[in-house]
Amino acid sequence: MKYLDEYRDHRIAHALADEIAACTTRPWVLMEICGGQTHTIMRYGLDELLPRSVELVHGPGCPVCVTPLETVDKAIALALRPDVILVSYGDMLRVPGSASDLLRAKAQGADVRIAYSPTEAVKIARANPDHKVVFLAIGFETTAPANAMAAWQARREGLTNFSMLVSHVLVPPAIRALMASQINRVQGFIAPGHVCTVMGCREYEGLVRDFRIPIVVGGFEPVDILEAILMLIRQLEAGEARLENQYVRSVSYEGNLPAQQIMAEVFEVADQKWRGIGAIPRSGLRLREEYADYDANLVFDLGELTVNEPAECLSAQVLQGLKKPTDCPAFGMRCTPENPLGAPMVSSEGACAAYYHYRRHSVAS
């Protein structure tokens, strides 16, 4: 496919890896924020092409992984109500709540439906006026405009049986929290290309300035990621800290303005809890007051819930790049994609799932 195949060309990938090796004189620790990039790295073995002194650690950019346990529990409780149709992105179905998951709720008779696009949730609400349709609206900035459109459309049509259980997270506050941590090891970031396609690059300039750390906006194909790593290494070796954009074919400086506009119309910035990490100030989005009628928390009077993660799961450290999935004693043994202890083993963007799919045999040997 055009704009995919050429960025998977192994000759270019090897040339970039050689250039990285030639430029690297010291050890560097880099983090890719997005779980999609983590999967590309593992799937194509990009980390094994790099010199040993370049270490990649994996970031918290997996929306399914950081959706709070409380939100998963609320979604399961709603799905089990006979008057509710719960609509979710497919990735969320196997994510463990504190006692069950949405797939098990579905097996118990709950009406849980998978949507590819949030507009499908609105369509389901239109077609089922006797049911209350709840859309589990999760995601980073990439997904927020599409989810916002669902609420906007429902309001415009005057649908009274549609609401959203929102868990939206933002990347720049997470980078800030990682950098401010005493135990941070990261010296350069690959910023998530699709988040920046929507939001542009401006927000990252402040991070570069405040923490004197290089950030390169990167794409998702092997050649994109290796080129982003090369750009970071060149800056680090030269003692520079700048914001650069590797993913120019999709990311502009100002981002997608119509998408930002609908996001701002429907959502407002709020404090947000990240599963495994904890609360980060102003790191999420919630529905604005004008959209209160579409907030499932208010429609169903869900209130506050607090539940604890299973103690055995190391996802908190994995999501902050402090531990590799294979450091976890449960990895591949008591925790597998079929029987996950934590969300990063389930999601198609989770770091544990990436290691399980592409590395478990090399780990075992």
Add this chain to the structure above:
Amino acid sequence: MCLAIPGKILEIQETGCLRSARVQFGGIIRQVSLDFIPEAGLGDYVMVHVGFAISRIDASEAERTYQLLREMGALEEEAPPAE
């Protein structure tokens, strides 16, 4: 979740204020909203995420980057094999 894939616009439809397109991804064709990329036209490549186009691929930037990368790859290929 944040995955977006490039596809080619085959046909554009307008219903009221909404604009959508039939977009081809390899062998698959899907309906995609153009609400966020109103300037997209026939034959353009767009990055699509959860049914919405979120960017129009800048063909000249893609070509320029790719040429640079290919030069690196081509040079590699011409280098003598390692002993």
